[in-house]
Amino acid sequence: MKKTGISKPQEIEQLIKKNRSLVEIGKALSAEKNLDAVLEMVVDKAREFTNADAGSIYILTPDEKTLQFKIIHTDSLNWRMGGTSGNPITLPDIPIIREDGHPNLMNVCSYVAYTGKAVNIPDVYFAENFNFANTKIIDAANNYRSKSMLVLPMRNHENDIIGVLSLINAMEKGKIVPFSKDVEEITEALASQAAIALTNSILIHDLEELLESFIRSIAHGMGIKSPHTGNHIRRVEELTMQIARTINSENSGKFSNTYFNEDEMKELRIAAWMHDIGKITTPEFIFNKATKLQTIFDRIKLLETRFNLIKEIKKNEHSGQKYDLIKRGKKEEVPALEKNFEKQINELEDEINFLNEVNIGKEYLAEEKIDRIKSISRKKYILDGQEFPYLEKNEVENLIINKGTLTQKEKQMMDNHANVSYEMLHELPFPKKMNKIPIYASGHHEKLDGSGYPLGLKAEQLPLQTRILAIADIFDALTAHDRPYKEGKTLSESMSILEKMVLSNFLDKDIFEIFRTNKLYLLFAEKELKKEQIDME
Ligand SMILES: [Fe+2]
Ligand SMILES: [Fe+2]
The missing domain is CATH 3.30.450.40 (GAF domain)
Structure with a gap:
């Protein structure tokens, strides 16, 4: 030394x-x-x-x-x-x-x-x-x-x-x-x-970066499978973070002592990116089912062809009957026959137009419309000596869907994404500071009164982050104008639905207040909605 x-x-x-x-x-x-x-x-x-x-x-x-x-x-x-x-x-x-x-x-x-x-x-x-x-x-x-x-x-x-x-x-x-x-x-x-x-x-x-990039790339993959789902994920993430940032900046009221730190914000952001991860297993035709009869194509086209065929059969029948009357010298009965034929053709055209109309998923299908679909389905036509119904059983099942375009079974498959999200996310060994992601992400369909899914959790089991995600998710689902099966609702309609859900004890009232009083809905609308949807300030 x-x-x-x-x-x-x-x-x-x-x-x-x-x-x-x-x-x-x-x-x-x-x-x-x-x-x-x-x-x-x-x-x-x-x-x-x-x-x-x-x-x-x-x-x-x-x-x-x-x-x-x-x-x-x-x-x-x-x-x-x-x-x-x-x-x-x-x-x-x-x-x-x-x-x-x-x-x-x-x-x-x-x-x-x-x-x-x-x-x-x-x-x-x-x-x-x-x-x-x-x-x-x-x-x-x-x-x-x-x-x-x-x-x-x-x-x-x-x-x-x-x-x-x-x-x-x-x-x-x-x-x-x-x-x-x-x-x-x-x-x-x-x-x-x-x-x-x-x-x-x-x-x-690097590991955190990798995790985040990996999650983004899964969300990107979902976007390729279903563009409107990809957009939904992106918008839910933006809205969730906007609400969280606003809560962070609150100096008075319910959230004056609530602050999400950098790690918690990151955890919430990843949860938002992953909230619909389970949809990766939802069949594509359910995602993109634009009409009630859609499978890999819209079966209304099949119905149109069938009704044209019935028309042709009726025309042939009519020609035969007319020829028979003339042959038997009963010419005076021809006008009545013609009138009856015309009525039948009009009825057929009316029916296919009606079926086209009810094939579009709406909020509600009136009882009389359901009855009419069922009565059309009971009609029969004959081809090559064999009898066929105007509407097949499965076609009826789909056409009488009361709300939207999904049958009960398809809706269950769609809702199952929350279960799958839960299972997939709970399988992942998240680092300690991110281990709440599965709870936050998979709980966005839960309701404070315990009537939600997949687990039917109650208010005390739903953290603030899950509640924020739930509001962001529903608000985007209501206003989304890029879904093939529905139009985007207006801002005022969407806000009033959210408010009703708050009053029914489904959604958190304090987060809704933050959303409403800070006009976060408008900030979102100006960026994401069509002009005609923005009907409030
Ligand atoms: Fe979801
Ligand atoms: Fe969602």
């Missing part, structure tokens, strides 16, 4: 102190997950360790060809740039490999990054192996004198160099002194601890 002029017991005491703080720094570093804050802490602590006036961190780009400036601190110039300071770094990145393909060994930082060797220079203005021309220019511009310099590689747990820590001007009693050898060793240990913390932080960050 190099003599520093300090007596031995003092020297040992100082080293023990430094070792202790190294352990403390290690703990602090591994607890910090914010990348910028980790880097900042490294520079602060390294400067504290070495009593250096200035310190910088450079991180290797993923292609390992460039060093990027991340943090610059210089006490005497009052400089804090990069990291969480909010002051951008304007200095250019340093190439490790020159344009001619050779390593950039004249720059001390790229030398350290390339060779992995620490460099300790007493006075950079007299250094022989490196080019400090730029340093001199920057010094001159800021009335500064860079003198002693310690540049260390930052190696992670796999011994890979991930960055470079540079310290300038070790201070002792107000004077610049060289960095001592013992300080060099211990600071190198600190730099490596930092590199490990940094690598962990990057890994966690």
Whole structure:
């Protein structure tokens, strides 16, 4: 160990102190997950360790060809740039490999990054192996004198160099002194601890990014399968986050003490992206069933063809009957026959027009219309000596759907998406700070009075986040104008339905109030709805 002029017991005491703080720094570093804050802490602590006036961190780009400036601190110039300071770094990145393909060994930082060797220079203005021309220019511009310099590689747990820590001007009693050898060793240990913390932080960050991107890509896949479902997911996410942000900004009232922090906002956002994940298993024809008779095509076309066939059969029958009357000399009966035939054809045309009308899913189908469909279905026609009904059993079943375009069975299959969402999400081992996603996402069809699905949860089992999602989901479902089976409702209709659902104790009244009084509906409408839907302010 190099003599520093300090007596031995003092020297040992100082080293023990430094070792202790190294352990403390290690703990602090591994607890910090914010990348910028980790880097900042490294520079602060390294400067504290070495009593250096200035310190910088450079991180290797993923292609390992460039060093990027991340943090610059210089006490005497009052400089804090990069990291969480909010002051951008304007200095250019340093190439490790020159344009001619050779390593950039004249720059001390790229030398350290390339060779992995620490460099300790007493006075950079007299250094022989490196080019400090730029340093001199920057010094001159800021009335500064860079003198002693310690540049260390930052190696992670796999011994890979991930960055470079540079310290300038070790201070002792107000004077610049060289960095001592013992300080060099211990600071190198600190730099490596930092590199490990940094690598962990990057890994966690990358995993979170991966998770979020993966979820977005599932939602994107859903959008390809069913564009209106993809759009619904996007809008529900936007609306959910808008409501959450508004709650965060409330200073009075019910939500004055409610604040979703960054992690909770992220958790809620992912829950919104995943809320209809179960629809991945819903058959496409149910998603996109635009009319009651639609399967892979709209079977109303089949009915039109059938009714045309019946018409032709009736025409043939009529011609035969007419010919028979004339042949039997009963010409006077022909006008009555013609009249009856005309009536039958009109009736047929009327019926197919009526079937076309009831094939469109509406809010409600009147009892007399259901009776008429059933009475048409009881009619028969004969083809090749065989009797057939005007309407098949399944066609009747679909045409008498009271609301929308889905049969009871199809509706159950559609509603089952909430069950599937629940099962799929509960299978996933979410990290601790995101482990509420399954509860938030799969509960958007639950109602406060316990009458919802899939689990029939009651108010006390439904967290605020689930309640926000439920309102966002229903509001979008009501106003959506891109669904093949229905028109988008107007803003006033949708708000009054939401209000009724609040009064029926289905939806949360306080969230609805936030939504109403802050006019979040209008903000949403101006972006997403058709002009003619916006009928209130
Ligand atoms: Fe849903
Ligand atoms: Fe939904």
